[in-house]
Amino acid sequence: MDGSGAEGELTAQETALYDRQIRVWGVDAQKRLSKSHVLVCGMNGTTIEFCKNIVLAGVGSLSLMDDHMVTEDDLNANFLIPPDESIYGGRSRAEVCCESLKDFNPMVRVSVENGDPSLIDGEFLDKFDIIVISGASLKIKLFINENCRKRSKRIAFYTIDCKDSCGEIFVDLQKHSYVQKKPGGETEQQELTYPSLQEAISVPWKNLPRKTAKLYFAMRVLENYELSEGRSPGKTTLSDIPAVLARRKDMCDKMSLNESQIPTALMEQLLAAGKKEHPPVCAILGGILGQEVIKSISCKGDPIKNFFYFDAADGKGVIEDIPPPPPPSAN
Amino acid sequence: MASAASSEEAVKAAKVLMVGAGGIGCELLKTLALSGFSDIHIIDLDTIEVSNLNRQFLFRQSHVGQSKAKVARDAVLKFRPNINITPYHANVKDSQFNVDFFKQFSVVLNGLDNLDARRHVNRLCLAAEVPLVESGTTGFLGQVTVHVKGKTECYECQPKPVPKSYPVCTITSTPSKFVHCIVWAKDLLFAKLFGDKNQDNDLNVHSKDDSSSKTDVFERNVDEGLEQYAQRVYDHVFGYNIETALSNEETWKNRRKPNPIYIRDALPEDAVQQNGRSWDHKNEEQEPSAMVFLGLRNPQEIWSLADNSRVFLEALKLFFEKREKEIGNLIFDKDDQLAVEFVAAAANIRASSFGIPVHSLFEAKGVAGNIVHAVATTNAIIAGLIVIEAIKVLKGDYQNYRMTYCLEHPARKMLLMPVEPFEPNKSCYVCSETPLVLEVNTKTSKLREVIEKVIKNKLGMNLPLVMVGATLVFEDGDGLEPDEAANYALNLEKVLAELPAPVVNGTKLTVEDFQQELKCSINIKHRDEFDEEKEPDGMVLVGWSGPVDQQVTSNGDKRSVPSSSSADDGDGTAEDISAKPGMKRKLNEILEAKENFDALKKSDVGSSSAQVVDDDDDDLVMFDEDPKQGKKKRLQ
Numbered sequence: 001m002d003g004s005g006a007e008g009e010l011t012a013q014e015t016a017l018y019d020r021q022i023r024v025w026g027v028d029a030q031k032r033l034s035k036s037h038v039l040v041c042g043m044n045g046t047t048i049e050f051c052k053n054i055v056l057a058g059v060g061s062l063s064l065m066d067d068h069m070v071t072e073d074d075l076n077a078n079f080l081i082p083p084d085e086s087i088y089g090g091r092s093r094a095e096v097c098c099e100s101l102k103d104f105n106p107m108v109r110v111s112v113e114n115g116d117p118s119l120i121d122g123e124f125l126d127k128f129d130i131i132v133i134s135g136a137s138l139k140i141k142l143f144i145n146e147n148c149r150k151r152s153k154r155i156a157f158y159t160i161d162c163k164d165s166c167g168e169i170f171v172d173l174q175k176h177s178y179v180q181k182k183p184g185g186e187t188e189q190q191e192l193t194y195p196s197l198q199e200a201i202s203v204p205w206k207n208l209p210r211k212t213a214k215l216y217f218a219m220r221v222l223e224n225y226e227l228s229e230g231r232s233p234g235k236t237t238l239s240d241i242p243a244v245l246a247r248r249k250d251m252c253d254k255m256s257l258n259e260s261q262i263p264t265a266l267m268e269q270l271l272a273a274g275k276k277e278h279p280p281v282c283a284i285l286g287g288i289l290g291q292e293v294i295k296s297i298s299c300k301g302d303p304i305k306n307f308f309y310f311d312a313a314d315g316k317g318v319i320e321d322i323p324p325p326p327p328p329s330a331n
Numbered sequence: 332m333a334s335a336a337s338s339e340e341a342v343k344a345a346k347v348l349m350v351g352a353g354g355i356g357c358e359l360l361k362t363l364a365l366s367g368f369s370d371i372h373i374i375d376l377d378t379i380e381v382s383n384l385n386r387q388f389l390f391r392q393s394h395v396g397q398s399k400a401k402v403a404r405d406a407v408l409k410f411r412p413n414i415n416i417t418p419y420h421a422n423v424k425d426s427q428f429n430v431d432f433f434k435q436f437s438v439v440l441n442g443l444d445n446l447d448a449r450r451h452v453n454r455l456c457l458a459a460e461v462p463l464v465e466s467g468t469t470g471f472l473g474q475v476t477v478h479v480k481g482k483t484e485c486y487e488c489q490p491k492p493v494p495k496s497y498p499v500c501t502i503t504s505t506p507s508k509f510v511h512c513i514v515w516a517k518d519l520l521f522a523k524l525f526g527d528k529n530q531d532n533d534l535n536v537h538s539k540d541d542s543s544s545k546t547d548v549f550e551r552n553v554d555e556g557l558e559q560y561a562q563r564v565y566d567h568v569f570g571y572n573i574e575t576a577l578s579n580e581e582t583w584k585n586r587r588k589p590n591p592i593y594i595r596d597a598l599p600e601d602a603v604q605q606n607g608r609s610w611d612h613k614n615e616e617q618e619p620s621a622m623v624f625l626g627l628r629n630p631q632e633i634w635s636l637a638d639n640s641r642v643f644l645e646a647l648k649l650f651f652e653k654r655e656k657e658i659g660n661l662i663f664d665k666d667d668q669l670a671v672e673f674v675a676a677a678a679n680i681r682a683s684s685f686g687i688p689v690h691s692l693f694e695a696k697g698v699a700g701n702i703v704h705a706v707a708t709t710n711a712i713i714a715g716l717i718v719i720e721a722i723k724v725l726k727g728d729y730q731n732y733r734m735t736y737c738l739e740h741p742a743r744k745m746l747l748m749p750v751e752p753f754e755p756n757k758s759c760y761v762c763s764e765t766p767l768v769l770e771v772n773t774k775t776s777k778l779r780e781v782i783e784k785v786i787k788n789k790l791g792m793n794l795p796l797v798m799v800g801a802t803l804v805f806e807d808g809d810g811l812e813p814d815e816a817a818n819y820a821l822n823l824e825k826v827l828a829e830l831p832a833p834v835v836n837g838t839k840l841t842v843e844d845f846q847q848e849l850k851c852s853i854n855i856k857h858r859d860e861f862d863e864e865k866e867p868d869g870m871v872l873v874g875w876s877g878p879v880d881q882q883v884t885s886n887g888d889k890r891s892v893p894s895s896s897s898a899d900d901g902d903g904t905a906e907d908i909s910a911k912p913g914m915k916r917k918l919n920e921i922l923e924a925k926e927n928f929d930a931l932k933k934s935d936v937g938s939s940s941a942q943v944v945d946d947d948d949d950d951l952v953m954f955d956e957d958p959k960q961g962k963k964k965r966l967q
C-alpha cells in the first residue's frame with residue numbers, strides 16, 4: 001500500500017483524479033474501491049473492457065490470469081494488444097494486457113497470476129474480494145464458484161461471456177447487504193441472498209416465468225452440449241446444429257418447456273458466433289459488469305440478481321432473477 | 332444480425348464524423364476502431380485536464396494540456412495502425428465545418444457536453460441530410476437517440492432545458508440557497524475583482540451611496556498594502572454591503588436578516604497581522620494555492636468561518652502576488668484551483684452571513700463549475716449503443732432504429748431500455764417550415780434586442796441575417812463592406828417600427844443562418860405591454876419549442892443573472908430523458924422507477940399518455956404522442 005490515503009482520507013492526487021466519479025458514488029465508496037482486490041480469469045473483449053473500467057475507477061489491485069499465448073485471433077476485440085507480433089509474440093494474454101493496463105492508472109497495481117483456473121485452490125482465492133471468469137467451461141465456472149462459497153470471507157463471483165452480438169453475465173454475491181436509495185432520496189439497508197451457479201442452472205424451467213429471456217435457456221443448452229461433448233467454450237460451429245437441436249429437445253422435454261421458447265435461429269446464431277465478440281457488445285457488457293463490481297464493493301445501489309442479458313438484435317439489457325430449485329420436500 | 336456481411340461492408344465503406352473526444356468520445360473512438368470503422372474524423376476544441384483521466388482512458392498524465400482530438404487519434408492508432416483518423420482541434424461551430432463539410436459523412440456521432448453545440452450540429456446534419464446519432468450521460472444515466480431527416484424527430488423537435496438563471500436581486504440581496512452564494516461569488520465578486528473592469532456588474536447596485544464614491548472601492552489604492560486591501564474588500568462586501576442592505580427594512584419584513592461580518596469578528600487574533608507571511612519560493616513550480624499555504628489539506632472538509640476568511644484573504648493576495656498579469660482578464664474556470672478556493676471561501680462567508688449551510692471546497696466546486704457527474708462505465712455502455720445504432724443507420728435499417736436509455740434502477744427488468752423513435756414534430760421550426768410568431772412592442776424594442784434575445788438566444792443562430800420583405804436589415808459575420816457594417820450597426824440601435832423597412836404589426840421577418848442553412852419566418856404581432864415578471868425579455872416567441880427557460884423570476888426583477896459556464900468538460904448530460912414534453916411522466920409511469928430521474932427534474936409540459944405494448948414475443952415500450960404531433964405507429 002502506498003499513499004497515505006489507505007486508512008484515512010484520500011490524497012490530493014486521488015481527489016483530483018477521481019473528482020468526477022466521487023461526485024457519483026461518494027468518498028467512502030472510493031476508499032473501499034482502493035482497498036479491494038480483483039482477479040480476472042480469461043482475457044478477451046469483454047474482460048478487457050471490464051478491466052479498463054475498474055482500473056480507471058481505482059480499485060486497489062487487479063490480477064490477470066490467462067496463460068494462453070496471444071494469437072492473431074485475440075486482436076479482434078482487444079485494444080490492449082498492439083497488433084505487432086514483435087511485441088505480443090510468445091507472450092501470454094495476461095502479460096500483454098497487464099502491460100497496457102498498468103498505464104491506465106498509476107495508482108492501481110496490475111499484475112499477472114500464472115496458473116490454470118482449474119487448479120485454483122481455496123487459499124489462493126482468499127487474496128481476492130472479486131473473481132471474474134470469462135471464456136471458461138461450465139466445469140471450471142462451477143468449480144471456482146463452489147470454492148468461493150467455501151471460504152469464510154465473502155468473495156463475489158461473476159461470469160461474463162459475449163457471443164458475437166449477445167451476452168450473458170452471472171452474479172453470485174452469496175449474502176449481500178447494501179444501502180438502497182429510495183425514490184425520495186432516503187436510504188434503506190437491504191439484504192439479498194443469491195443462489196450458487198449450480199443452483200441457478202438447475203431450476204426446473206417449468207418453474208420460470210414465461211417471459212424469461214430466451215438467452216437464458218439457449219446458453220444452458222449450449223453449455224450443456226459443450227460440456228458433454230468435451231468441447232472448450234466457443235469451439236462449436238454451425239455444423240453442430242443438428243446435435244444441438246437434439247439436445248434442446250431433450251432438455252425441453254425433461255423440464256416441460258415448449259421448444260419454441262428457444263428459437264432455432266438463436267441457437268444457430270450462438271453456434272456461428274464461436275469465439276467472435278462484437279466490440280460494441282463487449283463495451284456494453286464490460287460497462288455493466290464494471291458498475292456491478294463497483295456496487296458490490298461499495299455496498300451501494302441495487303446489484304444485479306443474478307443474470308444479465310444483452311442482445312443487440314432488440315437492444316434490450318435485461319435482468320433475470322433465477323431462483324434456486326425448490327427443496328425436494330416441497331414437491 | 333450484427334455479424335451479417337452487409338454490416339461489415341457498410342462499416343468498411345463508412346466515413347464518420349465524431350463531434351467530441353471527451354468521456355463518450357474516447358470510448359466511442361475505441362469501439363468504432365475495434366468494430367472495423369476505418370475513416371473517422373473527430374472534432375474537439377478541448378485540451379486534456381487531470382480530472383478527465385478517470386474516464387477518458389486514451390489520455391495520460393503526460394498529455395495534460397494537449398488537444399483531446401489529436402491525442403485520442405494517436406492512442407487509437409497504437410492498436411489499429413492502419414485506419415484513418417483525422418483530428419480537428421477546433422470548435423465545431425467554426426465556419427470551416429459548413430454544410431459541405433458535413434455532406435461528406437455517412438453519419439455524424441455526437442459526444443458533446445453542451446446544448447449550444449448540439450443544436451448547431453443538429454442543424455448542419457439536417458441541412459446536409461446526414462443522419463445524426465446523439466448521446467449524453469450523467470452518472471449512471473445515459474441515452475442514445477437517432478435523428479434522421481424525415482424519418483425521426485430532430486434533436487430540437489422537443490423543448491430542451493437551458494441552464495438555470497437566477498433573478499438579480501436574489502443573487503445581490505436575498506440569497507436563500509448555497510447556489511445563490513456561489514453565483515454571487517463567481518459571477519459578481521470574482522468577475523469584479525479579477526475580470527474585465529468594463530463589464531456591467533451588479534455587485535453594488537443595492538448599496539445606496541451613489542452620491543459619494545467616484546472611486547471604485549474594488550480598486551487597490553496606490554501605496555495600499557496587499558493585506559490592507561484584502562481586508563478592506565472583505566469588510567466592504569461581507570460587512571458594509573450587508574449593513575447597507577439591512578437599512579432597507581422593507582426587504583427583511585418576511586425574511587431572516589443577514590449578519591454583517593467584518594474581518595475583526597471573523598479573525599479576531601490575526602486581523603492585525605500585516606506582513607507576517609511569505610510564499611514558499613521553493614514551490615514555485617506548484618500552482619499557487621491558499622489551501623496549501625494555510626495547511627488545509629482536505630477538500631471534503633467543511634471549513635470554519637475563520638478558515639474560510641483566511642482562504643479568502645490568502646487567495647485574493649495570491650492573485651495579486653502570483654498572477655497579477657491575468658487580473659482584468661480572468662474568467663472563472665473550475666479547473667483553476669485558486670479561483671475555486673476564492674469562490675468557495677467567498678460563497679461560504681456569504682452563506683454564513685445569511686444563515687445558509689456552508690459547504691466543502693469539493694462541493695462548492697461542483698456547484699460553481701456545473702460539474703457533470705461522470706463515470707467511465709456509463710460512457711462505455713453509451714458508446715457501445717451509439718455504434719450499434721450507427722451500424723443500423725449505415726444499413727438503412729430504419730425499422731429497427733431505437734432511442735435507448737441507460738438506467739440506474741431497472742424498469743420492467745431492463746437496465747438498457749430501447750424505445751421507438753418519435754416521428755418529426757410538424758411544428759418544429761428547425762426541421763419543418765412552420766412560421767413563428769413574435770409578440771413585441773414594435774415602437775420601443777430595438778432590432779438589437781430581437782437579435783440577441785430571440786434570434787441568437789432562443790433560435791440558437793450563430794451568424795444571423797434578417798430580412799424584412801426583400802430588404803436586408805441586418806447581417807452578421809466577416810466579409811462585410813465597411814459601409815454595410817456601419818449601416819447594420821445603425822439599424823441595430825433603431826426600434827423596429829423605425830427601421831428602413833418598418834417592422835410593425837403583421838410584418839413578416841425572414842431570418843437565416845447560412846452556416847446552419849436554417850431559415851425561418853417570424854410573423855410580428857405588436858403588443859404594448861409585457862409582464863415584467865413573467866415576460867422578462869419584453870417580447871414573447873409564440874409557438875416556439877426551443878429550450879425551456881428555467882428562469883426563476885420570483886421577485887419581479889427585470890433581468891436575471893445567467894449561471895455562467897454552462898458547459899463542463901463532462902460527457903454531456905442525460906437531460907433529454909425528461910426533456911421531452913410528457914416524457915418524464917410517461918417514462919415514470921412505465922418505469923415505476925422515478926428515482927432514475929431524480930437528478931434530472933425538469934418541467935413537465937406535455938400532455939401525452941403512455942402505452943406499453945406487450946405481446947407474447949416481445950415487449951416494446953410505446954408512447955402515444957400528443958395528437959397534434961401525429962399518432963405514432965408501431966414499426967414492427
Ligand SMILES: [Zn+2]
Nearest residue numbers: 485488759762
Ligand atoms: Zn425538429
